[in-house]
Amino acid sequence: APSNVTMGSESVKVVARCRPLDDREKTLCCKMVLSMDVHRCQCFIEKPGAQDEPPKQFTFDGTYYINQTTEQLYNEIAYPLIEGVTEGYNGTIFAYGQTGSGKSFTMQGVSEPATQKGVIPRAFEHIFESIQCAENTKFLVRASYLEIYNEEVRDLLGSNTKQKHELKEHPERGVYVPDLTMLTVHSVGECERIMEQGWKNRAVACTLMNKDSSRSHSIFTIRLEICNTGKYIIFSGFFFLFFY
Template identity: 50%
Template sequence: MTVDDQLPRSVKQEAVRVVVRCRPLSNVEIGQGHQSIISMYPDRGLVELRNPRDLEEPSKDFTFDAIYNESSKQMDLYDETFRDLVDSVLNGFNGTIFAYGQTGTGKTYTMEGVPSIPDERGVIYNCFEHIFQHIARSRNQQYLVRASYLEIYQEELRDLLSKDDRVKLELKEKPDIGVYVKDLTTFVTKSVEEIQRVMAVGNANRSVGRTNMNEHSSRSHAIFIITVECCEVGPDGQNHIRVGRLNLVDLAGSERQAKTGATGQRFKEATKINLSLSALGNVISALVDGRSTHIPYRDSKLTRLLQGTLRYANRAKNIKNKPKINEDPKDAMLREFQERRRIIADLEERQRQLEQEQEAQRQVAETIAKMESKLLGGTDLLDHTRQQEAELEHRRPILAIMIPFQKREREILQQLERQEDDTAEIHQTYSSLQQEARNELHDASLLHSQERQDLESSVTEINKELKLKSVISYHFVIYCYLSEFSPR
């Protein structure tokens, strides 16, 4: 049975979701006179980026599945974006949540937040509450929840829950379970408090460091793995077990060395971080591109470890691509024109339905006004209340269908904007990839140059030591030779 056959209808329509969250300016940034250069429109999923050096330049627009501004709440973010994914994990599917961004953008705050303050708990702690609340409400199922915590530091796997964190772990693969980490510590947890203690132990062992952009910068990719096993009796009277795995990934910051002031060990860390993030981007791009025959999972340990969720049971599996191979340009233009006309007609139909709903709202308001006038005229209060409840029940279905129509209208508007900006986005993406490739090549060249200088210094020291030993050996041999031939 394929993933599409098992997933509910609402989930089947999903692709890889990209959600953007903007943090407020820090006290340091405010003190330095920095200002925000973006405008966010949550109802349209649109972000406008302005050039502060040229206010006359047109802004650049970007659309996403959802956006959250600096005033957004942690719980709103979880309920609207991540709750459905955790529900699918409880139903036996795999899922992954990435927090990606430049150093200092608030990835760790979004993922972890402040555990001691309920309103500021991040995605991870809200996942804990969600999972164990679901288990507490279950009646005919038995659950087993296991937790593991590891980090990838300079392409080396470290167990954050092991007593000896110096032990380097290895990735293995078995046909029945796929890719796994050998000897990774796993704890069985029975409550939110227990799994929080497991995470606290791991956080204390994480690799962090100071850069010019962040006082406490994550220098590694941290992956908290929650495995949920459920056992229940099926219609055939037999026990059936389903297993879902949730990977909560706090990626290290994407950064440019010139901004972070990285040197020495920090420079090597940043180079490894950027290379692994580039490999992750290549894998996701290959998954999205239906024409790709090879997915480069083995380019980094991060993508290799997450291969199971990225490939088999996550939202990337449900992306529906419709490539048009060897299509005549005129046919393509005609198809695009027909598609646009269809969307416009759909918009007009939705607008008509919206007007009908507004008329229904107006009628409800008039009905309420009439009922209030009867109440003021001396109508019995109990009769008035019953009439009002009956009227509301009659109008409730009409009000209930307004929200899906509004959501669909917003999606169609976003689709129109994406089609109109398609050429500009492709050009911008190509330019960004070129610049990223040049930056990565420059970083790799600097690292190679530094290592070469270290090797040359070592060779110079060895040559000096060799010459010194040669001189000593020469004088020692001459002395022994003279001693043999001197008269006794």
């Protein structure tokens, strides 16, 4: 996959994506006010009815318009992050935007067409493909899923998803949630099942933009513990996936 990201680099890249119009917007005959120059990574926003005003211009590290797929975004943006995680580095994808902006469309994705499969299921496939191809290496893969709702932390994979959990800070581990459910997974199918389980436990409510809008901030974490049996080296990498 194409990549210009150095493995293990400390850089933070900001990417903007414009999702396709949904069925509701098509029914209302909504018009696009956003355009992109994907080669220059620029976005242009026009003010409706203000023909004399120049569009607002913004520049990012990457831009993806409605005709570009999640597959392309993954190959160019997420692929090098996953590669880094399999080498013991931490990686994060932080999806941020208002209700209806397309966070779930990009991260969770849709089953059809296959090119719009989300970043998270693609990450599952990528990780287990890397595990199958690795030589003289053992992997332990674990996953957790939590949400932050009304300033309360909830375990979406726990027996009581309404229970409030606390945040703690460790000098070496950093910020963590004690007693957070961390499930061991052995296949893509298991990852998808626990993702679906947690997805059903989210706090949702209807909005004008989205009838199933999430009311919370969600964090899905994959932890890889890696043991190189030839060199007796053990290291781990975290891959965090945020929906905000």
